[in-house]
Amino acid sequence: MHDAVYRAPPIDGLLIAPLDEFTAVYHRASGITHLLTEPAPQILAVLGEGGLSLDALLDRLAEDYELSDGTREALAARLDELVEAGLVEAA
Amino acid sequence: MIPEHREDGVPTRRRVLALGAVTAGAVVSIRPALAQTAGSVLNCEIPVPDPGRAGSYIDANGRVVPARTKGAFPSSPRPFKGEEVKRSMATGRSLPGTDSERSRAYVNYIRRLQRGQGGFTCFASLQMPRA
Numbered sequence: 001m002h003d004a005v006y007r008a009p010p011i012d013g014l015l016i017a018p019l020d021e022f023t024a025v026y027h028r029a030s031g032i033t034h035l036l037t038e039p040a041p042q043i044l045a046v047l048g049e050g051g052l053s054l055d056a057l058l059d060r061l062a063e064d065y066e067l068s069d070g071t072r073e074a075l076a077a078r079l080d081e082l083v084e085a086g087l088v089e090a091a
Numbered sequence: 092m093i094p095e096h097r098e099d100g101v102p103t104r105r106r107v108l109a110l111g112a113v114t115a116g117a118v119v120s121i122r123p124a125l126a127q128t129a130g131s132v133l134n135c136e137i138p139v140p141d142p143g144r145a146g147s148y149i150d151a152n153g154r155v156v157p158a159r160t161k162g163a164f165p166s167s168p169r170p171f172k173g174e175e176v177k178r179s180m181a182t183g184r185s186l187p188g189t190d191s192e193r194s195r196a197y198v199n200y201i202r203r204l205q206r207g208q209g210g211f212t213c214f215a216s217l218q219m220p221r222a
Contacts, residue, residue, distance in 0.1 A: 033121045039108050040117040065108035074110035081118045 004090040006079055007051035008044045014087075016041070030086050043078055044087060051091075054079065135216065136170035139197045141209030151192070153199025164193045170210070176201055177217045 008014075015026035023041040025034045036044070039061075046052075046060050058075050061067060082088035111117065140147055140155045147155045148163035156163045171186055176198070179186050185194035204211045 035119040035121065037117045039110050042108055061108065061110075065106055068107050068109045070110060078110060078117055085118045085120050087118070 003053065005051040005053055006047055006057060006083075007089045007091070008047040008049060009087065009089075010049050014044075025087065027087060032086065034085055034087060039078060040082060043075075043082065047088065135173045135213035137173065137176055137201055137204070137210030137213050138170040139167040139200055139210075143209070149196045149200050151196050151199070153196060153201070153203045155200070164196050167197060171197070171201075173213050173217055176214070180217075 009027065009029065013028050015028070017024045017026075018041075019035075022035045022037060025036055025041070025044070026032075027034065042061065042065065043057070046064065047057060052060065054072060054076060057079075058067075058070060058072060061075070062070055079088060079090070083090050138145075139149060144155050145166055146158055148158055148160045148165055150156045150160065150163040158165075167186075167189075169188075175187055178184065179194060179198060185191050186197055189197060201210065201214055204214050
């Protein structure tokens with residue numbers, strides 16, 4: 001799974017509304033609304049439609065942010081959640 | 092990189108970002124349960140009136156009135172299925188086991204249901220197009 005390429009839905013397939021602590025994400029394809037907390041919205045934004053491997057995603061996040069606990073395991077766990085929610089595709 | 096996201100509430104460069112513990116959890120999904128269970132919506136039940144006021148009568152306008160009020164109707168001996176109510180509202184036919192006047196009183200009662208009353212969620216779900 002760690003060699004998989006992770007993709008976010010097309011940008012027009014999501015309706016994103018920041019709500020203080022949460023970011024509400026409406027996924028048009030499924031009709032499901034998700035409430036995300038950090039770092040999930042940031043992961044979605046960096047991931048984009050193009051897709052990234054776990055390591056590439058970790059590098060990109062580290063470019064943009066100071067990662068306080070930037071382990072592959074933690075990122076993989078966040079990605080698994082997003083995959084389970086249907087917001088990220090792993091292939 | 093998707094610039095729109097960055098400006099739309101997602102923090103900018105060099106902010107501290109915690110990826111979190113493996114067990115943390117950063118996603119809560121709100122599923123449209125009613126929309127996904129159209130079958131069970133039609134099988135949900137609406138008591139007339141709700142159990143807390145069982146034994147009261149229903150007047151022609153759908154108000155709950157004291158038992159044996161003249162011109163009002165006794166409460167229904169059984170709750171109605173969502174499907175029965177939906178059909179009656181759509182076609183104007185009487186609810187099962189009722190004549191037209193009693194059915195109209197019951198339907199008026201159901202239309203006046205509010206949040207927190209027995210059967211309200213069932214009635215509200217009948218209004219959804221997919222139900």
